[in-house]
Amino acid sequence: MTGVAPARTCDPAQLQALRRRLEQTVDDVNRTLDEILPRPSGLYARVVEAMRYAVFAGGKRLRPFLTLATAALFDVPEKRALRVGAGIEALHTYSLIHDDLPCMDDDDLRRGRPTAHRQFDEATAVLAGDALLTFSFSVLAGPRTHPSSSVRCELVAGLAEAAGSAGMIGGQMIDILAAERTYSESEIILMQALKTGALFEFSCEAGAILAEASDQDRRRLRRFARDLGLAFQITDDLIDVVGVEEQAGKAVGKDLRQGKATLVSGYGVDKARAEAARLANEAAETLSPYGSAAAHLQALPFLILDRSA
Amino acid sequence: MTGVAPARTCDPAQLQALRRRLEQTVDDVNRTLDEILPRPSGLYARVVEAMRYAVFAGGKRLRPFLTLATAALFDVPEKRALRVGAGIEALHTYSLIHDDLPCMDDDDLRRGRPTAHRQFDEATAVLAGDALLTFSFSVLAGPRTHPSSSVRCELVAGLAEAAGSAGMIGGQMIDILAAERTYSESEIILMQALKTGALFEFSCEAGAILAEASDQDRRRLRRFARDLGLAFQITDDLIDVVGVEEQAGKAVGKDLRQGKATLVSGYGVDKARAEAARLANEAAETLSPYGSAAAHLQALPFLILDRSA
Numbered sequence: 090m091t092g093v094a095p096a097r098t099c100d101p102a103q104l105q106a107l108r109r110r111l112e113q114t115v116d117d118v119n120r121t122l123d124e125i126l127p128r129p130s131g132l133y134a135r136v137v138e139a140m141r142y143a144v145f146a147g148g149k150r151l152r153p154f155l156t157l158a159t160a161a162l163f164d165v166p167e168k169r170a171l172r173v174g175a176g177i178e179a180l181h182t183y184s185l186i187h188d189d190l191p192c193m194d195d196d197d198l199r200r201g202r203p204t205a206h207r208q209f210d211e212a213t214a215v216l217a218g219d220a221l222l223t224f225s226f227s228v229l230a231g232p233r234t235h236p237s238s239s240v241r242c243e244l245v246a247g248l249a250e251a252a253g254s255a256g257m258i259g260g261q262m263i264d265i266l267a268a269e270r271t272y273s274e275s276e277i278i279l280m281q282a283l284k285t286g287a288l289f290e291f292s293c294e295a296g297a298i299l300a301e302a303s304d305q306d307r308r309r310l311r312r313f314a315r316d317l318g319l320a321f322q323i324t325d326d327l328i329d330v331v332g333v334e335e336q337a338g339k340a341v342g343k344d345l346r347q348g349k350a351t352l353v354s355g356y357g358v359d360k361a362r363a364e365a366a367r368l369a370n371e372a373a374e375t376l377s378p379y380g381s382a383a384a385h386l387q388a389l390p391f392l393i394l395d396r397s398a
Numbered sequence: 399m400t401g402v403a404p405a406r407t408c409d410p411a412q413l414q415a416l417r418r419r420l421e422q423t424v425d426d427v428n429r430t431l432d433e434i435l436p437r438p439s440g441l442y443a444r445v446v447e448a449m450r451y452a453v454f455a456g457g458k459r460l461r462p463f464l465t466l467a468t469a470a471l472f473d474v475p476e477k478r479a480l481r482v483g484a485g486i487e488a489l490h491t492y493s494l495i496h497d498d499l500p501c502m503d504d505d506d507l508r509r510g511r512p513t514a515h516r517q518f519d520e521a522t523a524v525l526a527g528d529a530l531l532t533f534s535f536s537v538l539a540g541p542r543t544h545p546s547s548s549v550r551c552e553l554v555a556g557l558a559e560a561a562g563s564a565g566m567i568g569g570q571m572i573d574i575l576a577a578e579r580t581y582s583e584s585e586i587i588l589m590q591a592l593k594t595g596a597l598f599e600f601s602c603e604a605g606a607i608l609a610e611a612s613d614q615d616r617r618r619l620r621r622f623a624r625d626l627g628l629a630f631q632i633t634d635d636l637i638d639v640v641g642v643e644e645q646a647g648k649a650v651g652k653d654l655r656q657g658k659a660t661l662v663s664g665y666g667v668d669k670a671r672a673e674a675a676r677l678a679n680e681a682a683e684t685l686s687p688y689g690s691a692a693a694h695l696q697a698l699p700f701l702i703l704d705r706s707a
Contacts, residue, residue, distance in 0.1 A: 127563055127564060132568075132571075132572045132575070132581075132585060132588065132589070133563065133564075133567075133568035133569070133571040133572050133575075133592070135571055135575065136563050136567060136568065136571040137563050140563065183528075187524055187525075187528060190521075190524065192519070192520035192521045192524060193521050193524065210501070211501035212499075212501045212502050212574050213571070213574070215496055215499065215501060215502065215524065216496075216567050216570060216571055216574075218528075219492075219496060219527075219528075219531065219567055220562055220563040220567045222528065222531055222532065223531065223558050223561050223562040223563075223567070224558070224562055224563070226535040226554055226558045227554075227555055227558035227559065227562060229554075230539075230551045230554035230555040230558065231555060232551075237547075238546075238547040238548040238550070238551045239547040241547070241551050242539045242541075242547045242550050242551055242554075245535055245536075245538075245539035245551075245554050246536055246539040246540060249532050249533070249535045249536035249539065250536065252532050253436075253529055253532040253533055253536060254436050254442065254445050254446050254449065254529040254532075254533070255436060255442075258442075258445060258525050258528055258529045258532070259441075259442035259445065260442070261525060262441075262442040262444055262445040262522070262525055263441045263442050265521050265522075265525075266441070266444065272441075276441060279441065280441070283442070
């Protein structure tokens with residue numbers, strides 16, 4: 090155990106069931122990604138090798154899980170949700186590759202393996218990230234994702250918004266500028282809402298988009314995702330402060346040394362833990378209208394705090 | 399004059415009319431880009447400033463012109479073609495930003511101004527490129543681009559294919575690997591078909607997609623674009639060999655010094671000029687079924703050879 094978990098308010102049996110479901114999701118998502126990603130061949134094989142190297146670095150596939158689990162609330166065929174989830178994971182992987190670059194976080198390790206620019210080279214890593222970002226839109230726009238082109242356009246537009254300058258990229262920009270100035274608590278929350286939250290939100294909303302569900306459903310799933318994302322980020326920051334390198338799969342204490350803005354440095358460890366727990370409970374509560382169908386999703390925030398996810 | 403133009407086989411009056419049309423296109427595309435690009439504000443203003451800095455660096459807007467001119471063959475409303483052209487130009491700008499990075503071509507100047515990573519910094523340049531790539535898909539998927547979501551999905555999928563690992567990015571990968579090995583003539587042609595040609599092809603085909611034109615039209619426009627793209631690339635390489643810095647807007651002779659693979663180094667200057675002229679004639683001939691409606695498009699390859707475009 091990590092030492093960062095707050096008092097748990099989730100049935101251990103539910104957590105166990107969720108763990109099994111997550112393992113299954115990893116297999117399903119990996120199989121889908123393997124099927125749809127290009128295969129290395131010819132003169133530009135190297136960039137495809139780098140794409141696959143980064144994608145199959147052993148991620149938890151949390152974002153695809155969110156799409157699968159929210160789509161399941163509305164009985165969306167799993168194959169469709171898997172394609173969307175795989176597209177989102179490709180985009181998430183691009184963001185990790187570029188964030189790790191020497192000009193960004195300058196990380197040598199990611200999930201215990203050399204980062205893409207260390208395993209290949211910087212130019213190949215930039216290109217592999219670009220290609221994964223491009224690929225994700227190709228997947229979402231493709232006719233096999235959903236029979237309705239209107240749904241597919243909504244997915245493309247939604248992903249582009251979540252990932253763009255007013256979303257994930259904006260959050261990363263704010264994060265980088267933290268080296269030059271100090272942010273207030275609300276500014277840090279905004280940064281994290283953009284950097285991590287926006288893609289979490291889209292991953293959850295995508296299930297409702299695939300189902301052509303109501304605006305109310307979409308808003309509810311976004312609210313769940315916002316709380317979940319913030320709880321996730323606080324936990325990540327806590328691990329950087331109190332965790333061990335093995336568990337983080339990367340150098341710990343690094344964010345602190347780089348003067349990165351985190352809620353943990355503002356709140357202190359105890360208040361940060363309490364806030365993460367409050368967010369987890371709030372997230373779970375948001376999904377109560379879906380009854381037992383939402384059990385896995387409701388357990389997820391607690392598993393994230395537990396950080397065995 | 400540049401000294402790289404072959405014997406011209408195009409009416410000077412047509413070239414002059416095309417020049418005026420291109421100037422008008424620059425204005426229209428710039429206005430559209432200014433309208434639809436995000437505006438800098440808030441904590442992440444810097445990345446939006448970098449996006450706009452790179453987009454408004456004074457490009458010729460050749461790719462949007464191709465979309466406008468091919469769309470006009472089928473009487474597509476100009477506003478739709480302008481949006482698609484602006485989206486393509488945003489994507490083209492991302493590729494320039496990333497190609498200029500220190501880990502790629504390491505260029506300090508682009509169109510006579512500091513490159514994005516010199517004007518801002520490397521991290522901001524990477525993010526601005528990422529954001530422009532993302533933005534281009536957002537534009538194409540948006541309902542104002544075309545009433546039919548099926549057309550919009552085709553545009554997104556087509557752009558993603560042209561820009562992805564089997565398109566522009568694959569070509570850039572091959573180009574980078576040229577430092578390590580020597581390519582055959584056909585390999586160089588493949589590299590350039592991917593690196594420059596794929597986006598030229600999509601820019602032309604987009605006019606037909608917007609018009610829901612026939613497969614034959616789409617094939618014809620792609621063939622035109624392939625020849626045009628290769629003629630364009632050969633001219634670019636010729637300028638690097640025989641041109642002057644002022645004209646290129648960047649350091650010349652650099653490709654040669656970096657051992658880059660170009661057809662000019664294989665063919666020699668004279669044969670390269672002749673080949674570019676042959677391609678220009680072939681491209682113009684491909685569009686003869688459209689009669690005088692295609693006059694601007696048919697003059698374009700000759701203007702490119704002339705390099706006043």
